[in-house]
Amino acid sequence: TLPARSCVRKRTAWPRPARVLIVNLLTLKLSYAPLPCQLSGVPYNTGAPAGSWAWPCIRSGPHLTINALKGRISELQWSVMDQEMRVKRLESEKQELQEQLDLQHKKWQEANQKIQELQASQEARADHEQQIKDLEQKLSLQEQDAAIVKNMKSELVRLPRLERELKQLREESTHLREMRETNGLLQEELEGLQRKLGRQEKMQETLVGLELENERLLAKLQSWERLDQTTGLSIRTPEDLSRFVVELQQRELALKDKNSAVTSSARGLEKARQQLQEELRQVSGQLLEERKKREMHEALARRLQKRVLLLTKERDGMRAILGSYDSELTPAEYSPQLTRRMREAEDMVQKVHSHSAEMEAQLSQALEELGGQKQRADMLEMELKMLQSQSSSAEQSFLFSREEVDSLRLKVEELEGERSRLEEEKRMLEAQLERRVLQGDYDQSRTKVLHMSLNPASVARQRLREDHSQLQAECERLRGLLRAMERGGTVPTDLEAAAASLPSSKEVAELKKQVESAELKNQRLKEVFQTKIQEFRKACYTLTGYQIDITTENQYRLTSLYAEHPGDCLIFKATSPSGSKMQLLETEFSHTVGELIEVHLRRQDSIPAFLSSLTLELFSRQTVA
Secondary structure, three states, X not given: OOOHHHHHHHHHHOOHHHHHHHHHHHHHHHHOOOOOOOEOOEOOOOOOOOOOXXXXXXXXXXXXXXXXXXXXXXXXXXXXHHHHHHHHHHHHXXXXXXXXXXXXXXXXXXXXXXXXXXXXXXXXXXXXXXXXXHHHHHHHHHHHHHHHOOOHHHHHHHHHHHHHHHHHHHHHXXXXXXXXXXXXXXXXXXXXXXXXXXHHHHHHXXXXXXXXXXXXXXXXXXXXXXXXXXXXXXXXXXXXHHHHHXXXXXXXXXHHHHHHHHHHHHHHHHHHHHHHHHHHHHHHHHHHHHHHHHHHHHHHHHHHHXXXXXXXXXXXXXHHHHHHHHHHXXXXXXXXXXXXXXXXXXXXXXXXXXXXXXXXXXXXXXXXXXXXXXXXXXXXXXXXXXXXXXXXXHOOOOOOOHHHHHHHHHHHHHHHHHHHHHHXXXXXXXXXXXXXXXXXXXXXXXXXXXXXXXXXXXXXXXXXXHHHHHHHHHHHHHHHHHXXXXXXXXXXXXXXXXXXXXXXXXXXXXXXXXXXXXXXXXXXXHHHHHHHHHHHHHHHHHHXXXXXXXXXXXXXXXXXXXXXXXXXXXXXXXXXXXXXXXXXXXXXXXXXXXXXXXXXXXXXXXXXXXXXXXXXXXXXXXXXX
């Protein structure tokens, strides 16, 4: 396509022969003016008889005009040849553009074939997803049936097969995710081909415009040829010439108006470019806000994980304490302690259920917010694509600089990276949710739990309710007896029987002694635990040469026995919930042992070897000193 400026330049350049013709006509006019012609001393305009004296002067004027017209005709012929060469060049350009159009048409057909293949793959993916959903429903039904089935041997036989099916389903799910990624790549290729097709359509429109311009130029060329043929007849007087000059001036004014219109359109395009840049800045600001929200959600997820770990630790601690109580209780103390433990256990179970429900609600809220963040990221990507399409449409008249294109490309890459990170976080949250489901947690609003008719827990709760009602009745009877005794009146027979059934003061004293002995046992156990813990810490410090202190959650500080300064310590952080993987954090002391870290941690991946080498090095320093 030709730029707008070159088109304007061609329009203003082709009337040059007209200006040359005007100059020649002016010279012709001046040659016909009544000038003095001296021949043999007799002037031409003195009134002498017309004869051979004045005829040579009159004859010389037409010869000059004929020569000038011949020169003008040759110039016009050269200009016609120039115009023919331009027409041939335009025809060759037209053929090249037609070939490019055919090539783009073939590419468009290939793109249509790819679109059809993509649609077929999408339909297959939808069928696979439906199959996955059906299989998941079947799996959930099988899990519910497995909870009801009493024969555990059949469950153990079916369990490996179910695990194989689950593994196969997970492989199919990963395959479908890969297909989804390839689907996204194909969609991006389709969008690129569509943009190329749009550009080719615009090039075709410009080609049609060039053809029209070619026809118009041919018509103007023919008009100039006719003007060349009719120059001696139509332009005879100065009035005709002045009229022709006026027409040329009007054409010049029209061209100036067109030039001003082109400059105004260029200014409008500049304003549109500035508006697009402002919208791009707004989109980048929204992207920063979305990143901040994503960081907040990551912090929330980490806090939830910490809470889950704390709950598991509390549960293990409670189990250990209850086990110690069970081992220490005597048969006489078993029944009241069991009732109290059952109440405490029920309260604890209710608290745990409420806390797990809150955790699930927070997790679902975090998942919803993550989905919202992903939708916002997709919307930002769509807006960025729209801005890019608008910038590509405006690029025909005003090109962006290379720096702006690079910045837009970097922003697109950042958005794609953020989308991949959000998808990875979503997968991690789904894996955590699956892990919690495998550990036994469930959503009470969605999952229905079936209990056996002869459930020991329900029987124990019923007994507790009966005991509670009996105790309330006894309390009411005792209050009535107390009021009757305070009034000094007669005591009813039922209250006397209740008073007789009450335990004696000796039994009450024995019960108090039992309670005091249990409290003393607990206190002694605590003291024993503390002393044992201190002994264990001292033994570890003596045997390993390192004092281990827990600073914060999942962080351990190690201070060597042979440390040169009290502040020389190492800090390890547990990267897994079980504590099987540790990570060394950076401290001032760790900078001084960089060689040991490089050899034993990075190459050999052995923390005990690193600690042993560090102990030997510190010991050698002290012995040398």
